Amino acid sequence: xxxxxxxxxxxxxxxxxxxxxxxxxxxxxxxxxxxxxxxxxxxxxxxxxxxxxxxxxxxxxxxxxxxxxxxxxxxxxxxxxxxxxxxxxxxxxxxxxxxxxxxxxxxxxxxxxxxxxxxxxxxxxxxxxxxxxxxxxxxxxxxxxxxxx
Numbered sequence: 001x002x003x004x005x006x007x008x009x010x011x012x013x014x015x016x017x018x019x020x021x022x023x024x025x026x027x028x029x030x031x032x033x034x035x036x037x038x039x040x041x042x043x044x045x046x047x048x049x050x051x052x053x054x055x056x057x058x059x060x061x062x063x064x065x066x067x068x069x070x071x072x073x074x075x076x077x078x079x080x081x082x083x084x085x086x087x088x089x090x091x092x093x094x095x096x097x098x099x100x101x102x103x104x105x106x107x108x109x110x111x112x113x114x115x116x117x118x119x120x121x122x123x124x125x126x127x128x129x130x131x132x133x134x135x136x137x138x139x140x141x142x143x144x145x146x147x148x149x
Contacts, residue, residue, distance in 0.1 A: 021060060022060055026064075026077070029075055033073050033075055035136070036132065041131075043071050045128050046068050051069075051084035051085065051125075053087065054085070055087050056086065056088045063078055065079075065083060085117030085118060085119075085121040088114040090112075105126065
């Protein structure tokens with residue numbers, strides 16, 4: 001399943017029509033949640049999270065939120081009023097982040113990403129997403145576990 005929705009597939013599909021990109025991102029988010037819920041190390045990383053993250057991909061008009069509480073993850077498309085943080089970005093920025101051309105922190109500092117809410121939530125999720133991407137890259141290369149220095 002990872003080979004179908006890997007980061008490289010998303011990078012290649014980001015140039016497609018808006019509708020197809022939204023579908024690919026939706027599948028990728030669902031895959032990511034499945035990976036988190038079946039990987040002990042990833043679950044341990046989110047056990048302390050208690051927040052709702054609202055994401056807005058402005059040029060695709062794709063809004064979704066992810067709630068994390070006590071190791072449980074909820075993902076819904078659309079808009080939620082009561083959130084811990086809101087993050088606004090574009091398709092192009094996602095592409096640059098996935099390619100490793102820019103980090104989320106750098107994008108925020110350069111004004112390419114808007115963040116509304118408590119920045120501590122943004123830093124917490126940033127570190128977790130980096131670990132998640134590392135896992136996806138390792139699995140897509142046929143290994144089962146991440147090795148930390």
